[in-house]
Amino acid sequence: MKGIVLGGVSSGVGKTVATLAAIRALDGAGRTVQPAKAGPDFIDPSHHERVAGRPSRTLDLWLQGEDGLRRNYARGAGDVCVVEGVMGLYDGDGSSTAAVAEALDLPVVLVVDASAGMESVAATALGFRAYAERAGRDVDVAGVIAQRAHGGRHEDGIRGALPDELTYLGRIPPNDDLEVPERHLGLHMGDESPLPDDALDAAAEGLRPDRLLDIAREPAGAGDAAAAGDPAEPTDADRPRVAVARDEAFRFAYPATVERLRERATVEPFAPTAGDPLPPCDGIYLPGGYPELRAAELAESPALDDIANAAAEGVPVLGECGGLMALAESLTTVEGETHAMAGVLPADVRMRDRYQALDHVELRARRDAPTAAAGETLRGHEFHYSTADAASDARFAFDVERGTGIDGDRDGLTEHRTLGTYCHVHPESGAFDAFIDGL
Numbered sequence: 001m002k003g004i005v006l007g008g009v010s011s012g013v014g015k016t017v018a019t020l021a022a023i024r025a026l027d028g029a030g031r032t033v034q035p036a037k038a039g040p041d042f043i044d045p046s047h048h049e050r051v052a053g054r055p056s057r058t059l060d061l062w063l064q065g066e067d068g069l070r071r072n073y074a075r076g077a078g079d080v081c082v083v084e085g086v087m088g089l090y091d092g093d094g095s096s097t098a099a100v101a102e103a104l105d106l107p108v109v110l111v112v113d114a115s116a117g118m119e120s121v122a123a124t125a126l127g128f129r130a131y132a133e134r135a136g137r138d139v140d141v142a143g144v145i146a147q148r149a150h151g152g153r154h155e156d157g158i159r160g161a162l163p164d165e166l167t168y169l170g171r172i173p174p175n176d177d178l179e180v181p182e183r184h185l186g187l188h189m190g191d192e193s194p195l196p197d198d199a200l201d202a203a204a205e206g207l208r209p210d211r212l213l214d215i216a217r218e219p220a221g222a223g224d225a226a227a228a229g230d231p232a233e234p235t236d237a238d239r240p241r242v243a244v245a246r247d248e249a250f251r252f253a254y255p256a257t258v259e260r261l262r263e264r265a266t267v268e269p270f271a272p273t274a275g276d277p278l279p280p281c282d283g284i285y286l287p288g289g290y291p292e293l294r295a296a297e298l299a300e301s302p303a304l305d306d307i308a309n310a311a312a313e314g315v316p317v318l319g320e321c322g323g324l325m326a327l328a329e330s331l332t333t334v335e336g337e338t339h340a341m342a343g344v345l346p347a348d349v350r351m352r353d354r355y356q357a358l359d360h361v362e363l364r365a366r367r368d369a370p371t372a373a374a375g376e377t378l379r380g381h382e383f384h385y386s387t388a389d390a391a392s393d394a395r396f397a398f399d400v401e402r403g404t405g406i407d408g409d410r411d412g413l414t415e416h417r418t419l420g421t422y423c424h425v426h427p428e429s430g431a432f433d434a435f436i437d438g439l
Contacts, residue, residue, distance in 0.1 A: 002217055003104065003217070003219055004080070004216045005038070005101040005106050005107070006085055008088055010087070013113050013147060014147040015111050017147070020048070020051050021172055022109075035052045036076065037084050040380075043189060047189075057076045058426065062094035063360075063379055073104060083106065107141075107142035107143070114154070114158055118158050121144065129141035143169045149174075150173065240265045244258070245287065246269045247274055249294040249298055249326070251287070254424075257287075257427050260427035260432050272304065273301060278310060282316075286317070286320070288323060298339065299339040307344065311327075311344045311417070316417040316439060317419070321383075324345070326342055327418060328347045332349065334351040345394075345414075345420045348388070348389045353385075355383065356387055357384055360403070362401040363398035363411055363421075364377050364401055365397060369398070382422045396412055397413075397419055397421075398423075406422060
């Protein structure tokens with residue numbers, strides 16, 4: 001599967017809109033598009049999935065390592081993969097867009113805000129291309145998409161200023177309808193505030209899918225990494241049952257996580273905010289999401305009592321970020337309303353006006369935990385607006401070697417066989433295999 005990476009000159013330049021327009025343009029040209037996202041994001045991929053009709057792959061060197069990144073790329077399916085970058089092209093010490101492009105040997109299409117420039121767009125793109133050479137990076141900045149560019153003289157000036165080594169791939173016109181509303185943790189999800197189809201069609205019309213396909217190329221080593229990384233599937237008789245919360249409160253699960261769980265277990269989805277009871281299971285996974293927006297429904301859900309009873313009986317439970325919040329004693333919203341949660345973990349959670357942590361994370365297990373053995377390290381990602389006030393006698397599973405965790409030094413509250421953590425982990429970390437092995 002050939003691919004291209006859409007990198008931005010900075011955050012806020014319009015990478016998501018450019019990515020969605022590229023997906024729509026390539027689809028209109030009769031190509032099956034596999035979307036992907038560089039970096040540990042759950043929200044932009046929801047917009048990709050709505051437009052492409054298939055889940056977006058997560059590509060992050062910190063979370064996955066090079067082999068894991070290549071495996072996740074190769075497990076996609078389509079004629080061409082469109083990878084949306086994170087922040088500016090070279091930004092991010094854990095896994096920048098440039099590092100992802102370099103690891104896969106994919107060309108970069110630079111998204112440049114052209115709203116107040118013409119020749120300067122070419123100068124900017126040349127600077128990003130020259131920086132790779134000066135820094136000794138094998139990053140191929142091969143083309144440009146002019147974001148917020150008018151037609152006529154404006155477009156002609158941009159295109160005419162580009163040198164031969166930079167392909168002009170089209171423009172996206174300024175349009176207020178191409179703005180996705182924001183809230184804490186980022187944009188609204190793709191099914192909540194999708195871009196209007198007519199606005200997206202107009203944006204796609206300004207791009208050149210033929211030229212996008214011309215510069216796309218096959219990645220390095222993805223097929224070999226995929227063949228080497230597939231786990232053996234258990235027989236039906238050996239297959240445990242894992243209940244996975246999936247609803248408005250629990251939305252942040254990587255596609256690869258669900259895939260790995262399905263490879264090794266029978267997945268039983270349930271929706272706590274819809275009043276679903278906990279299905280019969282051997283283990284429970286509560287992903288991250290927005291429990292603070294559904295706190296009242298969660299407090300009245302029979303599922304939380306079911307989870308508390310299962311946890312007390314020794315059923316392994318893993319809660320990530322939003323899952324940690326739901327497993328706590330209480331959750332207080334930013335408006336000051338306090339709601340009782342499952343009460344499995346000895347902590348009270350409170351939402352804050354500003355984010356409390358945003359970083360790649362590395363944790364070292366203090367003792368054996370559901371996702372790691374004592375002394376092992378896990379890499380993950382944290383992004384949350386809440387704080388968890390843990391009881392003085394609370395037990396923690398991990399020391400924080402990078403990141404914030406629950407109290408700056410520790411993460412992973414434990415009780416019975418339940419683990420609640422602010423850290424989102426990817427299956428390439430081995431955490432979900434360890435969880436399944438313990439069922």
